[in-house]
Amino acid sequence: MADHLRKQIRDAAATTLTGLATTGTRVFASRVYPLQEADLPALRVDTNNEDVDSESIVVNRVLDRTVQLLVQACVKQNTAYNDTIDQIIKEVEVALSTLAAQTMAGAKSVQLLRIEVVLAGEGEKPVAVATMLFAVPYHTALNAPDVAL
Amino acid sequence: MFEEDLDAFLEESEHAVAAVYDAAGANTAVSVIFDQAYLEQLEVAGTNPAATGKASVFPAAAVGKTLTIAGTVHTITNREPIDDGAFVRLQLQAP
Numbered sequence: 001m002a003d004h005l006r007k008q009i010r011d012a013a014a015t016t017l018t019g020l021a022t023t024g025t026r027v028f029a030s031r032v033y034p035l036q037e038a039d040l041p042a043l044r045v046d047t048n049n050e051d052v053d054s055e056s057i058v059v060n061r062v063l064d065r066t067v068q069l070l071v072q073a074c075v076k077q078n079t080a081y082n083d084t085i086d087q088i089i090k091e092v093e094v095a096l097s098t099l100a101a102q103t104m105a106g107a108k109s110v111q112l113l114r115i116e117v118v119l120a121g122e123g124e125k126p127v128a129v130a131t132m133l134f135a136v137p138y139h140t141a142l143n144a145p146d147v148a149l
Numbered sequence: 150m151f152e153e154d155l156d157a158f159l160e161e162s163e164h165a166v167a168a169v170y171d172a173a174g175a176n177t178a179v180s181v182i183f184d185q186a187y188l189e190q191l192e193v194a195g196t197n198p199a200a201t202g203k204a205s206v207f208p209a210a211a212v213g214k215t216l217t218i219a220g221t222v223h224t225i226t227n228r229e230p231i232d233d234g235a236f237v238r239l240q241l242q243a244p
Contacts, residue, residue, distance in 0.1 A: 123196060127190040
């Protein structure tokens with residue numbers, strides 16, 4: 001059995017976002033530990049909450065699912081941190097707008113819902129993090145969450 | 150009237166260190182207590198460099214000036230009076 005489509009979507013997003021001009025190979029999927037300065041500027045990629053709906057009650061029914069794809073841009077630098085954040089956001093949006101990205105792992109689309117930017121200036125250098133929230137709808141059979149329909 | 154000897158808290162033979170305060174281009178040798186504790190911001194690891202010194206040495210105008218400690222030139226980003234205000238804690242930005 002293949003991986004759950006949540007993981008397939010997360011992995012496909014991380015692959016799509018690897019090699020962007022500003023963040024390069026510094027793309028981390030489901031990272032729970034703090035990023036180090038050498039890791040930056042970077043992207044954190046994760047799949048979060050998921051809404052699941054069904055239009056029937058038959059045994060092998062189809063589930064309409066929408067998983068939240070989180071992409072976080074992380075920057076730590078003394079100046080122009082917000083400019084760098086906006087540049088990364090641009091690169092991510094463009095990368096996820098291609099047909100291949102919009103249909104990655106069998107997804108029906110990748111829709112940007114919200115961008116939140118948080119700045120922190122208590123430490124040795126300012127840290128800026130932008131969280132981009134995408135909705136990724138897909139369909140599976142009830143008994144096969146690893147196969148997109 | 151009791152007069153505080155603030156310099157007693159800034160003995161370099163004990164826990165203070167020598168530093169160079171660049172106020173308006175005039176380098177001044179000063180003594181400060183330097184801390185560089187671990188600080189995590191927005192899930193990014195780092196440190197929080199800070200120096201404690203006499204308020205009379207570091208007036209409000211110190212913000213934006215530099216403080217060189219062990220060869221590292223820090224920019225003073227904030228000045229926080231401590232207790233009665235005789236000492237201030239300077240938040241420092243790394244180069």
